[in-house]
Amino acid sequence: MTSSSARSRNAPLHDYAGLLSELGAHLNGRRESGASTGLLIVHITNLKRINTTVGYRMGHNASLEFAAQINEMLRETDWMRPLAHDRYAVVLDRLKNPGHMLLAANRIARCTSSININDEVGLQLEVRIGAAMFPEQAQNAESLLRHAELAVETATLRGSIFSIYKAAETQHLTEDWDIEAQIGDGLENNEFELFYQPKIDANTLLPCGAEGLMRWHSPTLGAVSTERFIQIMEGTDHIDAVTSFAMHCAARNMSEWPAIDSELSVAINLSPSVIEQGNCVSRFKQVAAIWGVPLERFTAEVTENGIISAAGAGLDSLQEMRDAGIRVSIDDFGTGNSSLAYFKTIPADELKIDKSFVFGMLESDANHRLVRTIIDLAHGFGLTVVAEGVENAEVVKALQQLGCDVLQGYHFARPMKANDFVDYLTGSANASRRLRAL
Secondary structure, three states: OOHHHHHHHOOOOOOHHHHHHHHHHHHHHHHOOOOEEEEEEEEEOOHHHHHHHHOHHHHHHHHHHHHHHHHHHOOOOOEEEEEEOOEEEEEEEEEOOOHHHHHHHHHHHHHHHHOOOOOOOOOOOOEEEEEEEEOOOOOOHHHHHHHHHHHHHHHHHHOOOEEEOOHHHHHHHHHHHHHHHHHHHHHHOOOEEEEEEEEEEOOOOOEEEEEEEEEEEEOOOEEEOHHHHHHHHOOOOHHHHHHHHHHHHHHHHHHOOOOOOOOOEEEEEOOHHHHHOOOHHHHHHHHHHHHOOOHHHEEEEEEHHHHHHHHHHHHHHHHHHHHOOOEEEEEEEOOOOOOHHHHOOOOOOEEEEOHHHHHOOOOOHHHHHHHHHHHHHHHHOOOEEEEOOOOOHHHHHHHHHHOOOEEOOOOOOOOEOHHHHHHHHHHHHHHHHHHHHO
16 A cells, blocks of 8 residues: 555545645646546445444444555555545546546446445445546646536436546536426425326226326426436435325325225335335325325335335335335336345335336347246236336237236326326226126
8 A cells, every 4th residue: 555545544534625735736746747637536325324224333344444445456656535434535647548537436336346234234335436637627626626526416316336527517417406496496386296197907907006206397497307306306305395295195186086996096106215214104104194095005116226225224114114004116127236135025015117128028029028027026926017118009918918917108198187187087987887887
């Protein structure tokens, strides 16, 4: 280990001023020669979750071990400084091209797999790495640090491990911050609305439930992409507020549907951060009591990767919901990174096949076999199977032949406002009565 890297390990935490001073001196020494310097900001994104799941000592030790492994892979003239318990700055000296930053980032990311935090909960360090290069992307220490931090934000929003600073992406980040600033007013001004997309029983082809999907039409921003504003809300208090809003909307609407269908359930999408809080059951119970709706009419929908991300505390929360009578659904199945060993421990009632597999199942033998395998696997674990992305009658027939239980997609209906969904249910009920009369 070099003297500079050893010195960085003993540097005080949160010392951005110290980093700027040392980095500024380093860049001045390289300015005349024209040699490039890369700066990586390494953020351990789930350290807080690790601390709350297995304890601060284990989390702190994992962070220290991670830092030690980074130090071991650095060259003589590279150095690292801790900025926070979950954040490190890595300076890469005399780079020939930006590709070397990507190589270094990949090596750093691979370090996380060798750090054993706790065998029982299956936790692993998760990182986001942002990079910027001097003098190509910044002319001084402060702008280099700022650009590397912006790259971390970009990686986080993309859901990728690594991102190199690009000026055009800064504009995208600025737009995201504008959206975030208006979310609070949007919630207060009732600009958000819960739409419903019906879930169809594959045998009767009649509605058996619905998925609640949040929509936002801002008077200043227009219609904002759901994926975008949910991604922005993650990690803020807004995600709690919009989750509560969705729960209350669904419960209020279900309380108005008994004349049409008194057993219809609604799925509410829950983020990992909401599940990890461990209070989902109490929140559902409170909402159910206010609107007089049985807990059994709620389904908590969580993505496959979200379940993996939530880990120990999240799995306990899912089990508590099931014990209380709330159904648990694994969304976007097939797109995540879960293993079969992990899958068998997930407390769930329902599995939703991601639409990317359903779209191509008639054109691709591989997709068809994959859908069949997922259905058989889920049924082997006693799970109901929902296929998303059903867009034509041929796919309906193929899924029925494979034994799929529930269908969802534009072939039946697009997501619709609550009033339109009531009309849809009324029409379906009338059609069912006509069929029974034949």
